[in-house]
Amino acid sequence: MAKMCVAIAAVLAVTALLQTSAAQTVHVVGDSLGWLVPPGGPIAYETWVDLQTFVVGDVLVFNFTTGEQDVARVTKEAFNSCNSTNPIFLETTGPFNYTLDAAGEYYFIGTMDRHCYLGQKLAINVSASAGPTPSPQAPTPTPPRGPVTYIVGDALGWLVPPGGSIAYKTWAYGKTFLVGDVLVFNFANGTQDVAVVTEEAYDSCNTTTTIAVYATSPVKYTLAAVGEYFFTSTYSRHCNLGQKLAINVTASSSATPPSTTTTPTPSSNPSSSVTSPVAGGPSAPPPQSSAPARAVLGFSSTLLLIALAVVH
Structure with a gap:
């Protein structure tokens, strides 16, 4: 009985590891913009963040030229004031990969010259897991306005x-x-x-x-x-x-x-x-595949059967 419990525990551990690996996402900060002083100020990275979902295990890739940029993780207070005197860590060699190893808020800035004040700053919130997609909220009506x-x-x-x-x-x-x-x-x-x-x-x-x-x-x-x-x-x-x-x-x-x-x-x-001429409407998004989830489930079931066979 003890051997069976150990075998089942091992299978569950492997399954959890596989699910974590499958869920990992690599986020290239700023996409093609990279990590630099952005045109238009901090809204560039704020816009990029709004298009992402960050989960524990994901990786941030900061693409920058060594000697021209750096990246520091700082506290919320230091982020708001662009204070880089006592960072949590400072990396000066690009590109730099940072693994999000815990849930919570993360704050990053550039420490060179006035880079942070000019918009080279990134704030994200990391969830423990992706979880279900929330139902969309009904839009709040806006009072009528004239042409802009x-x-x-x-x-x-x-x-x-x-x-x-x-x-x-x-x-x-x-x-x-x-x-x-x-x-x-x-x-x-x-x-x-x-x-x-x-x-x-x-x-x-x-x-x-x-x-x-x-x-x-x-x-x-x-x-x-x-x-x-x-x-x-x-x-x-x-x-x-x-x-x-x-x-x-x-x-x-x-x-x-x-x-x-x-x-x-x-x-x-x-x-x-x-x-303007009449413009076209949006196209439907492609369907999501459930193949990775089925693969993980099938592999886990196979491991469980092998473990039971070994016990007997």
Whole structure:
């Protein structure tokens, strides 16, 4: 009986180890941006964090050039004040991998010059396990408002951004785009243009076929219909280097995006002040596979049978 208990305990331990290994996720901090002073300040890393789920056992990868950046783990108080005088640890050699070994809050900053004050700081919350996905909350209605004019990229303008496409993702994050709003693309004539493209062309940076192209700055683009809009540039490699913007437009703050895709019709004579064609709706996400879970369960069952056979 004692041998059987030991065998079962061993199987359970192996199963837990396998599940932990399967659940581990590697998070590259900032994705293509890496770990540096981000364009636009700390919202760049705040935006990146909002797209992640951190669980015990996951790994953070800080990609940076040795001698130009560093990464320090600090307390919450030191994070808020950008005080790097007494860090929990300091790493000066990049790239650096950090394993999240406990649940709780983690705070990281760059200690060089004024890097932390300029936005090189990261705060995350780590859960003990992934757990079930919470049910989405019903959106809170927002009072009606008039059309808003958005300057794309603000002071950055419309160009190949430093750090890649996260610059325009950061700019769009948290903004509500409604029908009637206007996007203004500021750029130097002859060096950039604005191309309206499909989602497929946006994802692949294929600008051989476009919905419309506007080459005279500033381009004032009125969002005339509900749906998703995709913008990039037809200049060589500009899209691949991050000059691309995707937004979702709703009829009101509580509207539900469309579930079908329609092909927009470009205007016959594009000009610097334009009204948008009809944009397509979001595509459905791919189904999640349960194969890894079935594999772990099957392997654990096999180990249990072997253990019982050894005992007998």
